[in-house]
Amino acid sequence: MSYDIKIDNFEGPLDLLLHLIRKNEMDIYNIPIAEITVQYLATIDTMQSLNLDVAGEFLLMAATLLHIKSRLLLPQPEEEYIEEDEEDPRAELVRRLLEYQKYQAAARELDERELLGRELFARTFPSPELGEQEEDEFVAVGLYDLVEAMRALLRQRPQAAYHEVTFEQLSVSERINQILTQLADRERLTFGELFGESPSRHEVVVSFLAMLELVKLRMARLLQEARFGTIWLYPAVAESPADFELDEEALGYG
Amino acid sequence: MDDLKAIVEALVFVSESPVKIEQIAEALDLEKPKVSAVLLELCREYEGNDRGFELQRVAGGYQFRTRARHAEWVRRLSRAKPFRFSRAAMETLAIIAYRQPVTRADIEYLRGVDSGGVLKTLLDKRLVRILGKKDIPGRPMIYGTSRGFLELFGLNDLSGLPTLKEFDQLSLDLPLSEVAADGNQTP
Structure with missing residues (x-):
């Protein structure tokens, strides 16, 4: 018996099972487990024979099917021993299949909408950098923006050092104090300025941690000019630094 | 502000992302219901006229957008292919x-x-x-x-x-890609 289906077209085991059930017009509340297991395993075999990388999830589902099948084969317990909440071993699988189908349908419906940039178009603005923005139009910097900025920095900055003679480890608390001095002189610093010119990887990491600590201690604020804009570090109106114990141990970098 | 409608229209026109009623109200120093009424009027006007774009309410704001039936023509200009999500x-x-x-x-x-x-x-x-x-x-x-x-x-x-x-039953309309796959199956 051959299975004329396109193999690599399934999103996952649930998708494959739904396909098999539909194709065979099976009743979802009474899935013939033996039959579906045979077909499911045959499909996976075909996948493997085509050298397709069969993801672990497909194998896990195969094991689940076999487990359900074996439970169905076990003799039913005598009537007086049947517990009330003894469920059909297939029930959880059926629930998952129906739930998955629900989101497949929702995904299709979303995809059929008129999308911006596909069916509908808005004006584009090529140079958002033009025009000074007021400070109160700034938005708080999200975690994800910050991670992106850090990644970009690590990608571009550190180069091989040829003349590494002395090795001075800068500590996070030292860096915090340096940044505070910088902020006292200037009103604000850009994210890039925090790291100075061609810092080592160590300096980048220490500066980044120092910046995070300052934000956590509410001594500085990170703001951004709209989305994708420059990230700025502002001093926050907070207690003076002297109120804090800024030793490495207290910060947890000991 | 005799030409309030035109001013509001201008503000929407120059906004990069959907502009909110609050933003316009603040800029013009007006009450929100007033701005909201003008925006609704503009929406209706664009909807009625057979223009190349209309005023749409999206993401809590207002934005001018072209119409779906003109998508192909717009794409010809930008030489862009319609994108598809997996x-x-x-x-x-x-x-x-x-x-x-x-x-x-x-x-x-x-x-x-x-x-x-x-x-x-x-x-x-x-x-x-x-x-x-x-x-x-x-x-x-x-x-x-x-x-x-x-x-x-x-x-x-x-x-x-x-x-x-x-769903309490299996839906029989297949996902789009499966329909496509069935179309070119090998016997």
């Missing part, structure tokens, strides 16, 4: 949109497959954002849809999402 991306996005806040584990249980890669793509495209961390062991990240999601799908807010259809 099924994995759409499924993941649908789950996040309807179930937010969700963890990656929630998504993977529903889809039955690893969804880390898709999730990262959706984060990169800023359709999905991290809402925070869930207060359970391991403190997993929780995800939700972003403003960009509303803008892309032309929704004013999440309540505008189509109602989820509950």
